[in-house]
Amino acid sequence: MRLLRRPLTAAVGAFAATLFLVGCTASPAAEAPAPEVKAGQGGFPLTLHNAWGDVTIQKEPRRVVALGYSDVAVASALGAEVVGSVQSFGSVSGLSQDRNLPYVTPLPEPVTWLNPMDINVEQIATLKPDVILATAAYSLNEQTYELLNDIAPVVTYEKGLYQASGPDEARRIGRALGKETAARELVTKSEQAVSALREELPGLDGGTYLYGQARAGVAVMVVAKDNLTAKFMSGLGLVPLPAVANLRGKGSVPGTIDVSYEQAGLFEDADVLFMTYQSDQYRQQFEKDPVVGKLGIMKSRYVPLDIEVATALQAPNVVAVPWLLDRLRDGLGKVSARRTGS
């Protein structure tokens, strides 16, 4: 079966990394950045520190290209003219036709859709952007960054991919677009949505969750505390189930741990089990596994998540948060019910 080895492995790797939290180790420039320089009354020209060097935006940008999901969501919510945008992961993977993100007001035409897996520099050059937002561009590397910088100033992550929180990322995008105040409002709205849900669902505080992706015979479970998904959950008051989080061992992806289905008995005590899948077959294998299938949690507190929710949960941006909470509400309600005995 040599035919499958290289192309498939490479593509599978790329997809896997995309779907599921990378970035805990991706830290191209770890030095502490100098304070950001502001000049002029409207904030422009403005210099921002990127992982691969400083970039200066001379005047308030008009035409925006967005290469990460947070970039599209925040720029669009701030009313920027997005002329080029990455398409939704569902549409990339052929699961849906809609290239707009489910939590973003459909981008006004004309918009050029870009493949998030493969940054096409020439395609971006033809869009004549004033700024290229790439704070969450997961396939960006230094070489592409340099090429893009020749087209327009690139605003990417300050330290590494998925290292900044959703609010920090939103404020950074707001600053780059000259709409910092509006960006702060988006942050506040997101925080209010979290507080409102926590009020609505008492008992979330201290509740335990498991969130994982099913693969061949193993569930890849999120356990690291510094990972954006875990931080989002912790913002809701939830902690990863200690029985799994405290297992020794490493996961296929940084910040996770691989747990064989034989060990699925460990999942039983979680207040909720969120799972996501790379394919329907993996979902069937997981749900029909003799050990997993017999767990009580599978009948009462198991919540499968679709690809868009999983993608948003990978690095929850402030625009996605209210939508994300809505999609997780059922699962979170189960935590609340179990803990309050209602």
Add this chain to the structure above:
Amino acid sequence: MTPTRGTAERPLARAVPYLTGGLLLLGAAVVCSVAIGSKALGVGETLQALTGAGVDESATIVREVRLPRTLLGLVTGAALGVAGALIQALTRNPLADPGILGVSAGAGFSVTLGVAFLGLTGVQAHLWLAFLGAAAVTVLVYLVGALGRSGTNPTRLVLVGVALSAVLAGIQSGLTLLNPRVLDGMRAWAAGSLAGSDPEATRHVIPFVLAGLALAVWVAPAFNAVAMGEDLSRSLGVNLTVVRVLTVAAVTLLTGGATALAGPIMFLGLMVAHIARYVAGPDHRWILPVSLLLGPLVLLSADVLARVVVWPGELPVGVVTAFLGAPLLIVLIRHRGPT
């Protein structure tokens, strides 16, 4: 090794210890495969789970996870081990594996087409697609290989098989890149894993593997003549075309069946046939039974390793066989010389 080595008349008495030893080792591998896994179970607990009527977690793990997985390892290991030995005998090429004649490439390509254009998923669909592709490509390789004045010969077959494999692999990777749904559909299958085995699917494939093994047993004696070269084997009364057709049919059944069940498992056929020749000498009447024992022995051992090396997770067994196979092959070649 022994003075009789290299002759076709290897006394049965000499083979018996090898076969007995192989059986004992295989028995030990089966025991390990049932007893060892990600979840640690004591000996008593495992025995109770095997014999008792309990429905607790350990009974589920032993009876519904490890036993079917062990059965799958036995079936695919035997199939791939024998297929490797057959291919090496047919091509008289000790570095051949079931991929070399395009059998695996055909199986994989056909599964990709089925998933891409017909939306077929699941073992049943994969099985028939794999057989179909393997058989179609093998026939094509034979037809192309038979063109020209010199007729079919092993070298030409190998060249055609490798070339066709490359072409099919190219088209297949193009398809999976253009249609990510295909990739998703094939992801679980392409992992090369014994985990999540469906006993129904295994039962469905067993008759095909048995048929392949029966064919292998039938053609095995002729391989000793084939090993001496085409002209000499013809002069000994061997009908080479019949031998080739039967061998290809056996390899198709064995590789197609195993691949449909467990996905691509690298290096197993290659590794097993090599060890078998090392242990049993050049007599194919012994190489095949030894391969039949070694295939599942190596696969089950690799699978047990796959369950514990990255505890509490698991690796697909294909990763372990590739990891073990490559260095072992180098050692064997260095030890024996490139014969």
